[in-house]
Amino acid sequence: xxxxxxxxxxxxxxxxxxxxxxxxxxxxxxxxxxxxxxxxxxxxxxxxxxxxxxxxxxxxxxxxxxxxxxxxxxxxxxxxxxxxxxxxxxxxxxxxxxxxxxxxxxxxxxxxxxxxxxxxxxxxxxxxxxxxxxxxxxxxxxxxxxxxxxxxxxxxxxxxxxxxxxxxxxxxxxxxxxxxxxxxxxxxxxxxxxxxxxxxxxxxxxxxxxxxxxxxxxxxxxxxxxxxxxxxxxxxxxxxxxxxxxxxxxxxxxxxxxxxxxxxxxxxxxxxxxxxxx
Amino acid sequence: xxxxxxxxxxxxxxxxxxxxxxxxxxxxxxxxxxxxxxxxxxxxxxxxxxxxxxxxxxxxxxxxxxxxxxxxxxxxxxxxxxxxxxxxxxxxxxxxxxxxxxxxxxxxxxxxxxxxxxxxxxxxxxxxxxxxxxxxxxxxxxxxxxxxxxxxxxxxxxxxxxxxxxxxxxxxxxxxxxxxxxxxxxxxxxxxxxxxxxxxxxxxxxxxxxxxxxxxxxxxxxxxxxxxxxxxxxxxxxxxxxxxxxxxxxxx
Numbered sequence: 001x002x003x004x005x006x007x008x009x010x011x012x013x014x015x016x017x018x019x020x021x022x023x024x025x026x027x028x029x030x031x032x033x034x035x036x037x038x039x040x041x042x043x044x045x046x047x048x049x050x051x052x053x054x055x056x057x058x059x060x061x062x063x064x065x066x067x068x069x070x071x072x073x074x075x076x077x078x079x080x081x082x083x084x085x086x087x088x089x090x091x092x093x094x095x096x097x098x099x100x101x102x103x104x105x106x107x108x109x110x111x112x113x114x115x116x117x118x119x120x121x122x123x124x125x126x127x128x129x130x131x132x133x134x135x136x137x138x139x140x141x142x143x144x145x146x147x148x149x150x151x152x153x154x155x156x157x158x159x160x161x162x163x164x165x166x167x168x169x170x171x172x173x174x175x176x177x178x179x180x181x182x183x184x185x186x187x188x189x190x191x192x193x194x195x196x197x198x199x200x201x202x203x204x205x206x207x208x209x210x211x212x213x214x215x216x217x218x219x220x221x222x223x224x225x226x227x228x229x230x231x232x233x234x235x236x237x238x239x240x241x242x243x244x245x246x247x248x249x250x251x252x253x254x255x256x257x258x259x260x261x262x263x264x265x266x267x268x269x270x271x272x273x274x275x276x277x278x
Numbered sequence: 279x280x281x282x283x284x285x286x287x288x289x290x291x292x293x294x295x296x297x298x299x300x301x302x303x304x305x306x307x308x309x310x311x312x313x314x315x316x317x318x319x320x321x322x323x324x325x326x327x328x329x330x331x332x333x334x335x336x337x338x339x340x341x342x343x344x345x346x347x348x349x350x351x352x353x354x355x356x357x358x359x360x361x362x363x364x365x366x367x368x369x370x371x372x373x374x375x376x377x378x379x380x381x382x383x384x385x386x387x388x389x390x391x392x393x394x395x396x397x398x399x400x401x402x403x404x405x406x407x408x409x410x411x412x413x414x415x416x417x418x419x420x421x422x423x424x425x426x427x428x429x430x431x432x433x434x435x436x437x438x439x440x441x442x443x444x445x446x447x448x449x450x451x452x453x454x455x456x457x458x459x460x461x462x463x464x465x466x467x468x469x470x471x472x473x474x475x476x477x478x479x480x481x482x483x484x485x486x487x488x489x490x491x492x493x494x495x496x497x498x499x500x501x502x503x504x505x506x507x508x509x510x511x512x513x514x515x516x517x518x519x520x521x522x523x524x525x526x527x528x529x530x
Binding site: 165166167169170171172173174175176177180184185188189 | 336337338357358360361362363365366368370371373374375376378384387388391435436439
């Protein structure tokens with residue numbers, strides 16, 4: 001049974017996948033679904049409650065919370081996915097290079113990794129954004145700089161593990177190209193472990209991007225972003241606590257969905273464990 | 279000459295010696311040659327350097343000193359020019375087949391990799407028949423097979439490109455005795471039908487005597503005796519004699 005079939009039999013994984021798919025779809029079609037513009041202010045209607053016009057009410061500037069939530073997907077979730085894609089790409093390329101070429105190339109890449117891994121990621125991200133200034137691009141760049149080394153190290157370890165397998169040795173001895181070995185044996189083997197870590201990390205990147213925006217270091221007003229929405233809601237937390245609910249619950253659900261999906265992927269890729277369970 | 283090993287030395291760093299740079303000499307000037315079509319056995323006790331020789335011939339490691347030639351060319355160069363023409367069956371069959379692929383894909387890997395895209399299905403079925411496996415096994419995964427079946431799959435894959443040089447690196451050592459006999463029969467059949475050069479590395483002299491034309495005895499990293507299987511009882515070297523006498527009660 002393949003990974004996809006095993007995943008199909010996992011109800012929690014399917015629920016999470018379905019939920020995340022709907023969230024992504026909502027983000028893509030935000031201009032069509034959202035009842036209002038995310039930056040359209042209506043001061044007369046500020047702090048309005050739930051109504052047909054404003055399904056989740058309005059914020060302190062009278063902006064539609066639902067519309068801001070939907071547009072916020074584009075920044076919070078899409079940006080996290082972009083960050084992860086770039087991180088995985090860089091990490092995988094360098095990891096494969098280090099693992100396959102070994103020698104001096106491996107030494108240089110690994111020592112640079114060691115330097116990057118010796119800083120706590122959150123502190124490094126704060127330092128980079130602090131130095132480069134707030135902004136979307138800087139947030140993405142800071143996340144990539146803080147995380148690539150983890151993937152490089154993991155992929156290198158995976159490459160070393162697989163190059164030691166007899167089926168890789170057999171392919172080498174038979175004269176198969178390095179490209180064939182990487183494509184046929186190493187990438188499919190590594191994909192499981194990378195996707196598990198990537199799914200779990202996407203949750204943490206969403207939290208970091210939201211946290212940076214919450215601290216005023218990420219997305220700047222009036223852009224709709226979930227962390228930014230929390231930041232704005234905190235000023236009126238005592239009087240209108242429900243203002244924090246929509247973005248807070250959205251972050252909680254999306255991060256939880258990514259984490260649950262990561263766990264399910266781990267089980268789906270672990271063929272031995274699945275066979276024992278049967 | 280199909281394979282020529284000339285004065286090969288190989289040593290490894292000893293672990294756990296702190297800052298001392300001690301090395302363990304595994305091969306101490308090994309030399310031998312194998313003619314095309316010949317089936318040669320290499321026997322020796324554990325730690326004598328059999329697997330090291332195998333890895334050097336396969337191009338998986340480099341010798342500290344000495345050289346290895348296949349048809350007069352260096353191993354890496356020969357492999358590049360003769361894709362799929364050297365093959366190997368390893369002792370550890372559990373890591374010899376990628377667990378993510380079905381048996382048909384495992385056996386057909388080289389056929390696909392080297393562009394024999396037409397009729398792969400039929401070729402895989404033919405190989406399965408050749409190694410005595412049912413065709414239904416093609417759609418199974420490696421973990422669903424027994425040790426003997428998986429080793430047969432590895433053999434089918436190893437002969438899929440009809441290689442000119444086949445290395446059997448302790449290929450029967452991990453199997454139980456009844457399966458060993460079946461696999462030995464299969465090797466014998468392959469040897470007769472396919473006319474390839476075979477280097478059979480084993481510590482079981484009986485098995486080597488059953489399959490090979492010539493036997494080489496490896497002791498302390500050196501070939502101490504080379505002799506035709508038909509004259510096996512004439513061995514001169516002390517180590518070779520001891521090894522031989524240890525199996526004589528079993529009618530070698």
